[in-house]
Amino acid sequence: MNNKCSQQNNKCSQQYKFDVPEIIFGRGSLSQVGSCAKRLGGKKVFLVSDEGLLNAGWVDYVMRSLTEAGLSFVFYGQVTSNPKDYEIEDGFKEYVRHRADVIVGVGGGSAMDAAKGIAILGSNGGRIQDFCGNNMINRPLPPLVLCPTTCGTGSDVSQFVIVNDSAEKCKFTIMSRCVAPDISLTDPDTLKTLPEEYLGSSAIDALSHAVEAYFSVASSTLTDVNALEALRLLEKSLRPAVKEHRRDDMENLCRASLHAGMAFSNALLGVGHALAHPIGGLYDANHGHVNAILLPEVLRFNFPVAGNKLAVLARTLGYENFGAKKFSEEIAFEAVGKLIEAGGGPTGLKALGVCKEDFAVLAERALRDVCLLTSPRQTDSDDLQDILSKVY
Numbered sequence: 001m002n003n004k005c006s007q008q009n010n011k012c013s014q015q016y017k018f019d020v021p022e023i024i025f026g027r028g029s030l031s032q033v034g035s036c037a038k039r040l041g042g043k044k045v046f047l048v049s050d051e052g053l054l055n056a057g058w059v060d061y062v063m064r065s066l067t068e069a070g071l072s073f074v075f076y077g078q079v080t081s082n083p084k085d086y087e088i089e090d091g092f093k094e095y096v097r098h099r100a101d102v103i104v105g106v107g108g109g110s111a112m113d114a115a116k117g118i119a120i121l122g123s124n125g126g127r128i129q130d131f132c133g134n135n136m137i138n139r140p141l142p143p144l145v146l147c148p149t150t151c152g153t154g155s156d157v158s159q160f161v162i163v164n165d166s167a168e169k170c171k172f173t174i175m176s177r178c179v180a181p182d183i184s185l186t187d188p189d190t191l192k193t194l195p196e197e198y199l200g201s202s203a204i205d206a207l208s209h210a211v212e213a214y215f216s217v218a219s220s221t222l223t224d225v226n227a228l229e230a231l232r233l234l235e236k237s238l239r240p241a242v243k244e245h246r247r248d249d250m251e252n253l254c255r256a257s258l259h260a261g262m263a264f265s266n267a268l269l270g271v272g273h274a275l276a277h278p279i280g281g282l283y284d285a286n287h288g289h290v291n292a293i294l295l296p297e298v299l300r301f302n303f304p305v306a307g308n309k310l311a312v313l314a315r316t317l318g319y320e321n322f323g324a325k326k327f328s329e330e331i332a333f334e335a336v337g338k339l340i341e342a343g344g345g346p347t348g349l350k351a352l353g354v355c356k357e358d359f360a361v362l363a364e365r366a367l368r369d370v371c372l373l374t375s376p377r378q379t380d381s382d383d384l385q386d387i388l389s390k391v392y
């Protein structure tokens with residue numbers, strides 16, 4: 001990627017790559033998880049999930065599929081939201097103790113990122129913090145199958161792992177093409193048991209991924225196609241999915257998450273996620289809610305460098321005719337804001353327990369986050385604190 005080139009409105013040609021796992025998508029497809037693990041060469045599966053999925057019955061469902069495929073398994077369910085370093089290290093010890101040889105992660109971003117973290121340690125050893133940053137993994141991971149049960153994280157296709165350093169109360173990002181799984185398997189029927197508050201918030205996480213990837217300096221024609229398809233699906237189905245829980249709309253939210261995941265995994269993100277990570281780490285806050293609060297002001301911050309993409313964004317979000325009004329930046333701002341409103345959730349950082357006194361620390365941590373590498377606009381601590389103040 002050449003930032004200077006990209007920031008000059010693509011006046012010179014741009015090199016890019018597009019990396020995705022094998023993708024299986026469709027209602028009922030979770031029953032294939034056993035055969036997926038088997039054809040990756042596994043004999044003993046290390047199954048990573050959480051208490052919510054266990055209580056909802058999906059862990060038993062996956063276990064039946066593994067048994068039918070003739071595989072043995074060990075279940076590790078000690079994963080909480082914003083997965084902690086010690087949860088990954090404990091999981092790794094269990095993985096080694098049971099001599100498992102393939103990892104299956106089932107759940108939201110937390111369970112899937114924990115599964116990725118265990119896989120990193122499984123082939124590289126050390127502490128999970130050793131792999132913080134870009135391309136710090138030397139050895140390929142064990143076979144990995146990831147099955148999302150929310151509609152926003154994108155972890156099942158992404159080259160990112162987000163982990164919370166429990167001592168520092170700070171999330172750190174691991175970025176490497178090694179961490180994209182072998183197989184991403186999405187069964188939209190799993191949304192049936194997703195608690196109401198997570199449906200809207202995870203869909204808004206997908207919205208943030210699509211918007212930030214679309215404006216990233218590493219965006220390409222391939223990532224743009226996926227980002228815009230995610231936006232189209234969210235515009236079509238987010239409101240009815242939240243209100244009426246229609247099956248087709250829920251499926252569209254899963255599809256939007258997948259497209260947004262493929263977009264941001266390859267184009268990366270920007271200021272919104274660079275700020276969302278330290279906020280989530282310090283306050284253990286819902287990632288989708290943090291993004292919902294930040295995204296409109298992040299979009300406004302990027303207005304000076306957004307160019308023609310703003311009008312495309314607004315059209316994709318249903319603002320087909322600008323009427324007598326000429327297209328303006330505020331129309332794009334309104335389009336994104338209305339969709340976020342439909343997702344629900346708190347409207348300011350104060351409601352998440354964020355303290356103004358922490359703004360300088362949050363900004364300083366955001367400046368170290370790898371997501372800033374692809375921000376379309378250069379930023380500093382004052383800019384970041386200004387965004388935080390506006391959404392407080």
Ligand SMILES: [Fe+2]
Nearest residue numbers: 205209273287
């Ligand atoms: Fe996210």
